[in-house]
Amino acid sequence: MATETNKPSVYLTNIDEVKKVFSRFDANGDGKISAEELVDVMKALGSNISAEEVQKTMTTIDTDCDGFINLEEFAGFCKGNAGEQDGGIKELEEAFELYDLNKNGLISSTELHQILTRLGERCMVDDCVMMIKSVDSDGDGFVDFEEFKKMMSNNSSNGDAGP
Structure with a gap:
């Protein structure tokens, strides 16, 4: 893996914080975030996220394309490894x-x-x-x-x- 530790990140970088946020999204505790769990958290936060936005978010974060976001993918997203x-x-x-x-x-x-x-x-x-x-x-x-x-x-x- 490339190490970009010198680059300032605007994402969560503390792994304990990342795990805590991940567990909030992973409502059933199965170690992965489904599209439904993502929608539920967004609704709890008062967001009216569209199906298109959910799919776009899932596609962006779900790098192994299994339909779920695992902790490693979520951590990568939080660290900004997508480079955007x-x-x-x-x-x-x-x-x-x-x-x-x-x-x-x-x-x-x-x-x-x-x-x-x-x-x-x-x-x-x-x-x-x-x-x-x-x-x-x-x-x-x-x-x-x-x-x-x-x-x-x-x-x-x-x-x-x-x-």
Whole structure:
């Protein structure tokens, strides 16, 4: 495998985070994500994803063409091994929009809490406040797209998080 560790990535890079997200999508725990599971998670997040978009996403990520996304394929997608830098930004923007429930360009602790709750995560709003504080570089109490992008690209190293 080619190693592109010097190239900054706008994708999840921490394997524990990748596994956690993968397990959210893999509802039946069989080690692979089906198109149906992908649709279910997207609907839980409030997205009205079309059948065409699901098929396109499956085709992009399912590199062995078996009709399912396994952890290795998912991890490769998260690391940006597809090499599409612009595609990565588009994916990040779409992810950001899913969290930005009121569409004001900012993610609040309340919005983060609502999304995590929809995904079955048990956490308190205070936990979300702390998560946001850890990446809120301008101290406004919200995560804007630039902070979100930085959070996703620096996920493998906590040295940038700061107090």
